[in-house]
Amino acid sequence: MQETTESVGHIVPAKLYVTIWAILMAMTITTVLVARADIGPFNVVVALVIATIKATLVVLFFMHLRYSPKLTMATVVAAMFFLFLLLGLTMTDYLTRAWLTNPGY
Amino acid sequence: MWKNLPLFPERASALAWQVDGLYFLLIAVSAFFTLLIFALIFVFAVKYRRSVHPHAVQIEGSLPLELAWTLIPLGICMIFFAWGSLIYFQEARPPKGAMEVYAVAKQWMWKFEYENGQRDINQLHVPVGRDVKLIMSSQDAIHSFFVPAFRIKMDVLPGRFTTTWFRPTKVGTYHLFCSQYCGTDHSGMIGQVIVMEPAAYQAWMSGGASSGTLASNGQQLFQQLGCATCHRFDTQGRGPNLTGVFGKPVLLEDGRTVIADENYIRESILIPGAKIVSGFKPIMPTFQGQVSEENLMALVAYVKSLAQAQQKGAASDNSSVPDTPNSQ
Amino acid sequence: MATAVQTVERENYLNSNYGIKSWLLTTDHKRIAILYLISITAMFWLGGFFAMMIRLELLTPAGDLISSDTYNKLFTMHGIIMVFFFLIPSVPAVLGNFLVPLMVGAKDLAFPRVNLLSWYLYMAGAITALVAMVTGGVDTGWTFYTPFSTTYSNTHVIGAAIGIFIAGFSSILTGLNFIVTIHRMRAPGMTWRRLPLFCWANYAAAIIMVLGTPVIAITLLLVALERAFHIGVFNPQLGGDPLLFQHLFWFYSHPAVYIMILPGMGVISEIVTCFSRKRVFGYEFIALASIAIAVLGFLVWAHHMFVAGISVYAALVFSLLSYLVAIPSAVKVFNWTATMYKGSIRYNTPMLYAFGFIGLFTVGGLTGIFLATLGIDVQVHDTYFVVAHFHYVMVGGMVMAYMAGLHFWWPKITGRMYPEAWAKLSALLVFVGFNTTFFPQFILGYMGLPRRYHAYPPEFQVLNVLSTAGASILAVGYVLPMIYFVWSLRYGKEAGPNPWNAVGLEWMVPSPPPTHNFDETPVVTWEAYDYEHQPQEEVTVGH
């Protein structure tokens, strides 16, 4: 009501959709190929970075976030933030449990 | 000793005074703020009642006041935080040289095993003035070891060891409660901590018929279960030499380093594949389901004794065992 | 501003339609609020009955009245019913449902059918949980700690978990509806700075409902799967970590206490201003404190686990964060108190409850500081100190606020006044009975009496008897309103649209409100709690 002026949502050109699709497909192949190589801890990093880029493209274009009110953007950011809190604060426990060891004698 | 209406728990450990001191401070601060709020409400309600004060004075708010009652409580809280954390960290770190008692909790009883192999059920005998470290685990649900007079509490978990410690300062008999709800007879899972004069404690200790120390029981198990065939006391074994391992960092196959504490020994027996020592193959079979909690504790005590023996002999023979077994 | 003239046959949401179908298929937020009111009241009495049984058993140190298994089931069911089926829906689903659309100037919540669905989900969850209780009960404690709940309990854990799972979606949908309504359905001129603090508070609570509840849903689902298929995720025998359950459980269940208390705080903000005839002191700070509590509330959960075997460094972090969430609560208490300064104060029943709330919540909040303090928590964790603390917040705070709100808006909801003298008496009984019940438990807790004990050592008896005596006073205090509220439906005086001479959109429509709330969309041109421009003359009622 306050944020948008168009009565009909933004119409994205079909060509853009197809382009996004092509990028997503390419990235799927990339991530599989990269996983076959051994680059140590970077395997995880690459896999997650690719997944995040793919997810961002889907959210921005397929889900029209780019053309949505700021409030929608805030919702997505909030979801990410609280998911991060859940994961991050839980890991503060698991990652630091071994720090305090008692020689005990 | 108990009157009809005690309002405060006994103080029978070195730490109890510290906890109580902070507790009194918290009570004082809380009482101040509670009385402040109650008094303000009462005064305002009487002074500005409709019959004497028919026209309210509209006030929007006040930034200085808001800042004051945000920052002052925050500052006070930080004092509590610092003090409370200091106590907590003391509780978390048993002092060196503490006598060790192993505890197994199960529905609904406590079993204790002393270093000399003596056992106790629902009673824990300790000498006054000695540091006592408890190494605890549960056979079933989660329990919690709680001695109000010592101001200590620690959950007792299945599948791993937790520890706590105390130094009793007063001879007497104190409640031991299970404070983590654990089923039907949760409220029956109570026992006693009996703090004795050292001499009486010695007498009690020698009175029991034990079949050898905990570590020697562990040594027997170590032979019986066949551990000794691979974990030999030289560098030729298929498993790491366990002499002097306890309490030291261990380099793992995947590059991580862990401290060989009680939980590490435990995991290595039950899930040998989880953390492979560098330079060894994951060939050890699991002993899951084959060793009871008591036997696990005996094995841990044995491995620990290997390190203590080595430490004692360290002065004479320092180079025989490397810190990290087989770290090439 | 008192516009509507009371006519005998004026159409309102109660008389617009009759018959059971018109209620069970209604999408009117006000009727759904009434459906909730009836259902949660039933749950409250059931949970209260269990509480009475618990207190009776604890009269004597020996476990002589009921068996320990029965006792364990009683406190478990008391907890489950009170937490999931009374406290969480209480203010949001009853008062919030009724008032949020009226307060923002909307004709209904954003998704009326979803609103009805959420009531049905609540009922489905409640019935599932009740069936589990009737056919054998649950004895895990409302916290469902693993591995006891997954491996060692022989009771209907899956049934209860599924019941809560379903009711959780009711809560999610209510929260979603509030957030969307407050964002999208506000009347022209109803800016965020003019929004009643009750709406702010419900908005904050809704954030928690939406973000937290899904986590408990999946956690309880995993518990059910663990019991059914032995998947090992929470079972230490199969390599799982029981502490992971506690993390996931408290990720929701700690913020859940803010779902309970935040809307109650909103109620108090409305009442203190009305009966002081003053603008609220520090509007922005109270509003932002609500949001701060909602967000910070997600950062503190592991303070339930300080002695559970978590990393001591994590405990340090969570302890620090726990103090932070106490601050906005303190800010609210100070602001309410300051609102009374130089006010023009009346002692009507809602205000008496509000006094009670502020006092008891202060005690509840301050004892929360004890629990955030690591060294102290070790001593009082899992003892009666904790029991007393959360009852001070939940009953002394939340239920007091709920009662305050019911008394405040009862004339709006039903169009009738209740007998003020009886109401004041009951407020007094609740306050006295509550303190007698729960204050002794602080002392018991520090002395070391663990919670959930069916039998206890004899030296704890005197305080327990005192506590039980208080509980009986408290029970009378809760029975009385039940009687006079029902009485008032038939015999109460007509309330008129604005019996308290309060400001706010909900007081500008007739009582009870018409089905579509507003004949034409209101345009808001005044600030919140603008008592300066409200005529001083009062409509005299209830004498």
Next chain:
Amino acid sequence: MATSDIGDIQVAERALQHHFADMEQQRDTSSFGMWMFLLTEIMFFGGLFCAYLVYRASYYQAFVEGSQKMNIVLGATNTAVLICSSLTMALGVRAAQMGKPKLMVILLLITILFGFGFLGIKAVEYHEHWENHEFPGPNFHFETGNPAHPASDPQHTQIYFSLYWAMTGLHALHMVIGIGLVAWLVIAGLMGAYTPHYYNPVENVGLYWHFVDLVWIYLFPMLYLISKKHGV
């Protein structure tokens, strides 16, 4: 935009609920409501992600051994299938926006086909795991298949499989619901329910569908691509 006519506006007016001022408010509100719902869905899966993270961090080797049992070809194919279905879904919403109901129905039907394709492939994978006793519970049995490297920690590999089944199972359940919702759109679309002035349901189901795709985009690397030693 240009295709709007009196009939469309009438359809739209019938769809306007009483408590909204206009279609625009209704559309904004329903779309925001859907995003809020997806936020709760993220937290719902978040609990499982948290469990995954904790156990993967603690028992990495067990997770690697479990992940080596995954069929990457099928997993990657399924990822591609879902991406394709998202494309047709997005184009379907676009068709609804532009007032081309027939095109919309066709695109949605293709989306449904992709959805079934995904579930079919998933079923093949599930069957394989079931046959190999890679289903948590009393019958769980795990071998790496490489005699030189016996299973190092089958207990925690079972947790890997528990999480695998829980996460992909929950995801598949969402797919099933999604297919049902798209089928409902197809029927309503055939009956002419949607116009450029009223297509909220299409938009919202579209959001839901993309969300389900999004979850899979993370599940794929998390469950299938843990370690290099694939396809041993």
